[in-house]
Amino acid sequence: MKTLSFLLLLGLTRVAAVTHSLKYFYTGSSGVSNFPEFVAVGLVDDVQIDYYDSETRRDVPKQDWMDKVTADDPQYWDRQTDILTGTQQTYKVNIDILKQRFNQTGGLHVYQRMYGCEWDDETGEVRGYDQYGYDGEDFILFDLKTQTWISPTPQAFITKQKWDSDKAFTVSRKNYLTQICPEWLKKYVNYGKISLLRTDLPSVSLLQKTPSSPVSCHATGFYPDKADLFWRKDGEQLHEDVDHGEILPNKDGTFQMRVDLNLSSVRPEDWSRYDCVFQLSGVKNHIVTKLDKDQIRTNWETCGKTGRTRSF
Numbered sequence: 330m331k332t333l334s335f336l337l338l339l340g341l342t343r344v345a346a347v348t349h350s351l352k353y354f355y356t357g358s359s360g361v362s363n364f365p366e367f368v369a370v371g372l373v374d375d376v377q378i379d380y381y382d383s384e385t386r387r388d389v390p391k392q393d394w395m396d397k398v399t400a401d402d403p404q405y406w407d408r409q410t411d412i413l414t415g416t417q418q419t420y421k422v423n424i425d426i427l428k429q430r431f432n433q434t435g436g437l438h439v440y441q442r443m444y445g446c447e448w449d450d451e452t453g454e455v456r457g458y459d460q461y462g463y464d465g466e467d468f469i470l471f472d473l474k475t476q477t478w479i480s481p482t483p484q485a486f487i488t489k490q491k492w493d494s495d496k497a498f499t500v501s502r503k504n505y506l507t508q509i510c511p512e513w514l515k516k517y518v519n520y521g522k523i524s525l526l527r528t529d530l531p532s533v534s535l536l537q538k539t540p541s542s543p544v545s546c547h548a549t550g551f552y553p554d555k556a557d558l559f560w561r562k563d564g565e566q567l568h569e570d571v572d573h574g575e576i577l578p579n580k581d582g583t584f585q586m587r588v589d590l591n592l593s594s595v596r597p598e599d600w601s602r603y604d605c606v607f608q609l610s611g612v613k614n615h616i617v618t619k620l621d622k623d624q625i626r627t628n629w630e631t632c633g634k635t636g637r638t639r640s641f
């Protein structure tokens with residue numbers, strides 16, 4: 330394979346402050362076949378750290394670096410498992426209560442909770458949240474500022490009254506979100522920092538399906554997922570005739586994205602004025618790939634006949 334990109338290395342320091350996050354997702358379901366009734370996952374900086382479900386009944390690490398937790402805290406996984414086994418029981422009870430509140434007798438229902446915290450490693454600022462959903466709608470959420478519960482649906486009002494009047498519960502929620510959660514987040518980031526704080530630059534290639542298709546600039550293998558990919562003409566970012574794809578995860582934990590440029594109204598002699606730029610957020614070095622016909626990977630010659638034509 331030819332070298333497809335021209336690398337401009339302008340220094341290797343990560344300059345931006347990093348906001349770290351710890352998130353937990355609990356999902357309870359009823360009436361869904363071939364799916365565990367209760368599933369819990371935790372994520373640090375959107376990387377999955379653990380997994381538990383009602384069938385395995387054991388909380389297990391999902392990153393090698395999460396094994397380091399037991400060096401300081403040998404009971405860690407047993408304790409997590411106990412907490413989640415208890416939570417699983419309340420989910421069963423709660424989903425029955427929810428069905429009653431919504432006058433439902435059967436069918437497929439999903440009850441979810443998402444909670445966690447964010448921590449800015451430069452300012453030290455912390456943000457926490459705790460919210461519950463039922464069948465895809467918000468059910469009840471905690472307002473950390475007022476330390477009260479917000480119920481967007483009338484069916485949650487009884488719960489709001491009950492939880493608001495339980496001061497010990499509210500105080501423990503606040504304490505968890507503002508103290509305990511950030512403390513654990515810092516611990517996890519420290520265990521996983523070599524992996525979490527790394528920056529991987531992608532390989533960038535130019536692809537084209539047919540001679541008249543847009544040229545796709547494709548970057549794959551970058552980490553983290555905060556990145557920008559765009560086309561330039563004479564050094565100016567283009568906003569017209571471009572189509573941005575989403576950032577997609579690769580199996581190995583890195584990410585990929587693409588941006589297409591429609592060149593149908595561009596004269597061949599003007600192609601050299603275009604290039605594609607990849608930038609990782611907070612990283613100074615970027616990758617510039619010049620638009621060059623000879624560097625475009627195509628697959629229109631793989632079917633036996635040539636698809637390459639030149640205008641006279």
Ligand SMILES: *[C@@H]1O[C@H](CO)[C@@H](O)[C@H](O)[C@H]1NC(C)=O
Pocket residue numbers: 430431432484
């Ligand atoms: C459930 O049924 C009760 C009694 O029939 C009724 O008052 C209530 O509005 C119903 N709730 C919903 C969510 O349909």
Ligand SMILES: *[C@@H]1O[C@H](CO)[C@@H](O)[C@H](O)[C@H]1NC(C)=O
Pocket residue numbers: 543591592593594
């Ligand atoms: C490219 O632009 C031309 C007009 O400039 C338009 O006719 C054509 O449909 C566009 N192609 C794509 C794939 O958007």
